[in-house]
Amino acid sequence: MKKNFLRLLLSFSIMLVTLPAVTICAGNDASGKQKKEKTEASDLGVKPITGTWINLAYKDVRNKYTNPQSFDNTDPELWKAKVRELSAMGIEYLVFMEVANEGKAYYPSKLMPWWYDKDKQSPVESILDEAARHNMRIFMSTGWAKDQDDNLLDPAIKQRQLQMMEELAALYKNHKAFYGWYLPVEDCLCPIFAEHAVQSANALTEKAKALTPGKKTLISPYGIGLSEFDNPEYEKQLAKLKVDIIAYQDEVGCVRDKFMLPRLKKTWQRLRDIHNRLNIEMWANCETFTWEQGTNDRTSALIPAAYPRLLSQQVAASAAGVDKIISFMFCGIIENPESNYQLGQPVWSNKVYNDYMDWKSRAEYWQLAEAAFMERLANGATAEMMSGRPELKALLDGRVAEEDSKDTRWVKFGKGYHEFVVDLQKKTKLQKAVLRMLNYNLDGIGMPLKVYLFTSSDGKEYKLASIKDAPHFPNNKHDAWIESLLFDRLDENVRYVKVAFEAPQQVYIDEFFVNPVIR
Template sequence: MNRRNFLQFLGVSSAALLIPGGLQSKLLKSMAQNPNIKPISGSWFEFQHLLPSEGRYWDPALAKFTAEQWKEKVREISEIGFEYLVLQEIALDGKAIYPSGLAPQYQLGCDDPLEAVLSAADEVGIKFFISNDFWADCQKGDFLMNDPGIRKLRAKAMEEVTNKYGHHKSFYGWYFPNESYLMPYFDDKFINYMNDCTRTAKMLMPDSVNMIAPYNIKAEKSDDFFVKQLERMNIDIIAYQDGVGVNSTRLGEPAKYFENLYKAHQKASRARIWADMELFYFEEGTKGNLLPADFETRILKQMEDLSPFVDKILCYQYIGCMNKPGSKAYAGHENQESVRLYKQYKNWYDANIINK
């Protein structure tokens, strides 16, 4: 997910400034009573964060996780109604996360974390979208998409992963993580890359459901040319990043962009439109570690804005930003703000979804 490349598109506003303190209680009350707010249906998931400078508060813990802790984390996530997990990487900087015959293995505390999480997902009914990269530097998106050698390696890896893990009922489909952005259209090179990945995915797993997650929605121009692009794209789900966490959009703005994108998808009658909603904010304003935002003053508003225009809301991300109280697989800042966010969301979920 090319949140790592978002800086060139940043706005300088702060979303929190859009909700004066005196209006917060009225806003929260109205949203809590809105029956049309969709819950969070899933999250991105990672074994290590792509940019170490953003994941310092949870990477050390993840690196030491045992197989049982990875399973516990998946079970924990399922308890708040998440149905989907989107694996960010099967490789990192050219090293395979799983035991592979194609590349050296990235050293973690668990010999096969991919087997661990898929086994747990089988048990609790979670569906995984499995990544097919990063077989070189994750920040070199153009290279990863277009290099012939990487293309061959990626295809071989998809075959290997299918052979090793395709028996898991939780292996729902693929996620192609070298993401494009709207400026205001998709680059043809990205469309070619994505369609190439889909061909391989469907050859290996004909029933696979496959997804991408583009960014920079504020540049969208959902005109006839864009509709024609959507018609050319052989992809099942496009989960657009809402951009609130990276300050690319201001709180309240994504609704108008998603409405336009929704109308374009309706015309194209092609990919389903989902949301990739950002739960975090940056510790240093526009950079640094990712920290969990507040549910009541920000995330609930994001959910309200996105709900009318998407089939599902996924989030970026549970790992590092949410932790169940007393979790045996804790990964996040020691200040327990991730536990606070978990409690806030679970209270809303229980009141508005479970006990509706």
């Protein structure tokens, strides 16, 4: 095929590009019939997300989509529906972020007035009852004594938390769904866990054990990106804690670093080593969100991150051996498009739902992406099969890069037209191929609009075998993540494979897997 014809084809395709349509019925096959969905964990040991927080209070613009201000968020029917949806997604643990705010309660309190209509069931009770129907487990909150900025050093705040705990225990300690307590002691592990935070957590734990023997206690501190793991006091402070579970915020959504994921992998390993000497479970609190405007800004809404970023977070936590993965925010970030109560950013919260559920059902696309993150995807081609410039050989060397534009394993392509050719050296049955690319808008690194795959028997005459749209996800103001493009159902006996694309900006590729095999 002549190059000028290919350029014309590429240009025509670019003119036709629109935003991708979102599949409304997740889990349907090509005929529209509902597939039986598997929900078991990954064959490679990557853990699914099995817990999430429930947020009852609209606090600020961060809740713009997750808990909109414009409707009654105390409606018991809304929360029953959301609990059912979360259960269907495989969520087993629900954690109340708060059961009171600004001096008013979301449960039938005698300490303070109520936020909800007294003629309706309280949101706390509706969530507890629906969770029990689905054999889910609830962590009850001890906050907020005042609001989201509760000062743990304030004696009045501490006293009100203890009073709330007594009242909640009297109401719900025998409820089937009541599993434990979430202690809102979200202090920073920077550089170590502060003594006042340790004492606050222990005081609440002591009260919890006295009121509800056998119930678990959980905290979820932040700051692992600022932790001094080599400081002997770091482990000593954690060893003082009497809690049962620490669910560390992974801070990927908060963009603690420019490229958080490479360091996070090492961080989880360090924490696992510490927890092996502690009698405390280690959970990962994977952040599913990114930001509509500025990061870590109360005037910026939380919106869903691309699922490949979250999958990499799951892989990092699982590889380190965390006990469970939960998430600060599922509800309003990852939303079932068939819900009667659709919270979340329009379109893209549904897209992430479909991607996550496809991963859980072991769709081939996500199995291959996951295996590549785990460095368990073997390439059926080798570096000497790459034609052209020497640096292109890295595309077949079996080495994958990380979410960092400075990783030397990325092969860089500038704006414009590009192609490369793989000589398989003999007639080979080509069945599938995977192209891995970095998406990092802040450095001007993104996707080609379409990628073309050609095949040939003699290296002279090429046949167009497949055209694929590159993945598109618009919530890319802050994050770096790795996308995969799968060419499947090829089933051709060929010797040469050519990949071509027109890049509207820089494109970074680390590997072109030919007939990949999961090890």
